[in-house]
Amino acid sequence: MIERWALLAIGAMISVALAQILIKAVVKEIDYGTAVIVMHLAALATVVAIFGIGKMNGLQVTYTTRSIYYIALSGILIGIVNLFIFIAFIGGPVSRVSPIVGLAPAILVFAGYFMFNETITLKTGVGVILAISAIMLLST
DSSP: OOOHHHHHHHHHHHHHHHHHHHHHHHTTTSOHHHHHHHHHHHHHHHHHHHHHHHHHTTOOOOOOHHHHHHHHHHHHHHHHHHHHHHHHHHHSOHHHHHHHHTTHHHHHHHHHHHHHOOOOOHHHHHHHHHHHHHHHHHTO
C-alpha cells in the first residue's frame, strides 16, 4: 500500500505538471505581471477556502514566529518560481524548461543531508546522478 505522504507527493507532482501546461498554453496571451497576480490571487482563494474548511472541522492554528518567517519566505520564493517559469516558457519549449525546473529534488536531497541530517544512500546518490543525467539529456 502506498503511504499517505507518497500519495500527496504524487498529487503535488501532477499539480505542478498541470500548472505548467496551463501556463505554457497561454504564455503568449497574457503579460507575466498579470499572470503572476492572477495565479497568486487564485492560490490565496484556495488557501482561504482550505483554512475555512479546516476551521469548520476543528483545525487548531499553531505557529512560531520563526515558522511564519520561513513560510512567508517560501511564499515569496514560489512567486519568483512562477515568474521565472512564465518568462522561461515565453521563449523556451515546455519539454526543455520543465525538466530543468525539475532538478529541484536533486538540490533537496543535498539540503536534506546538510540541513536536516538525512542520510544519502548509495541508491539515492545513484538516483540523483541518473536524474541529473536524464534532465541534461532532455534539456539539450
